[in-house]
Amino acid sequence: MKKILWALIAVNVIFFAVMKSGIFEGHPDAPVLAAINADKITLTITAPSVPVAVSEPVAISAVLAVSEPVLPAPVAAIVATRSCFEWGEFTGAELDKAAAALNKIVPGDKLSQREVDRVIGFWVYIAPLKDNGAVIQKLAQLKARGVTDFFVVQEAGEWQNAISLGLFKTREAAQSFIEGLRKKGVNSAKMGERSSKSKTVIFVFDGLDVKMSAKLAVLQKEFAASELKSVSCH
Template sequence: MRVLFVLLFLLTAGFFAFMQWGGMLTGAPKNGQQQAALNPEKIKLLDRSPAKQMAASAVLPLQSAPVLSATLAASAPAPAVVALASSAPVVTQVSAPPVPAVNATAAKAVAVKTCMEWGEFSGTDLERSEKELADLKLGSQLGRRTVEYASGYWVYIPPLSGKEAVNKKIAEIRAAGLSDFYVVRDSRQWYNAISLGVFKTEEAAKSFQGFVHKKGLRTAKVGERKRKLKFTVFVISNVDATLAARLSALRKNFAHSELKKVPCAD
């Protein structure tokens, strides 16, 4: 009897407990009722899936390229679009370096021709310089001009007694290697004198006198000329560095000559 009473008590207590806390143990029915009671009037259904929303939000920053953004949003999932947007290289247009302008002054300097003058020559020096320039075969590059002076100096053989003496002295002059000379016939004072060369300065005349003395013409003298003297100046055009060097070397053989650059004639 006691055992039956105890069993009945336990069954009653268990039923009471199940009725009181059984919903918490199972969870599903009661939880479903609570979810159903969550303000259904405030719930709105979305017409786009979360994936499309993510794609749209990822494409928004690329508004500078609307065509590309629309294509990516329509044809690729959101993660792919994000990857393209973050990894696309930034193309920077590199402009070519500016071409330096040609210096007009430098270009003009290159185009300018170089011309030189060499002189002044007369007598034997003129003959020698002509031979030296002929060896350079300058052709049309070589020209000449004449310079006149009211007075100057000359190296001469004093007037001789007659034609026989003149002819004998001419033979000696030619034997000494001189060919540019003349016999004075137009002056009573200097008649039958022989001019060996005329010079602009006394220094140049004395230098040539020393030269002919070494050749054996010991009677040659230096005198001042009171009449107009003519000298030759050579003009060389289109002179390059090589030609300039050769002309400079030639000038050393003519102690009283001058070699200089001059403006070229148009």
């Protein structure tokens, strides 16, 4: 056993001496261990060439929420500048002249007209009384309060036994007269419009743009007695 032990020791000593001598350096078959820097390693992963299943296309309308339409800025600006007017009142030759002029500057779908009773003034009155006895009593009251200018409507109809106290061209004048009567203690007087049997025409304009509105304003000056007013668009 001692011989075997000494033999193994001798072999190890010889092997160690050979390794220290560098006899295997530069040999092409000698293993070379290179230092590895972990921070310089690049890991490349290649995806497997497995076909991917494509699902059925989804309709956009099912994904996107439906919102209110938004007008482009130029269109919104045009809509915001559209205006509506009424122009009147016209009868006879003036009506024909105005209609002919409007046909040249306003499209038919933006123009209409309506008829109204022609107001020729305003009157202040006391509503119809039930009989002649009531009329006589009311006239006595008026005289006692200093009102002597009146007229009793005797014509059969809805205004029979009404008492007219005055006729006026303007609403303001009629209203001022009523205020004077109240100061005298006459509180039953009213104001009403006096209309003629003939009708007048008012032109109605819906959604005119800036250019047409300007032309209409110029045309209105040719009819001094007419009134052009802005109204709400429907």
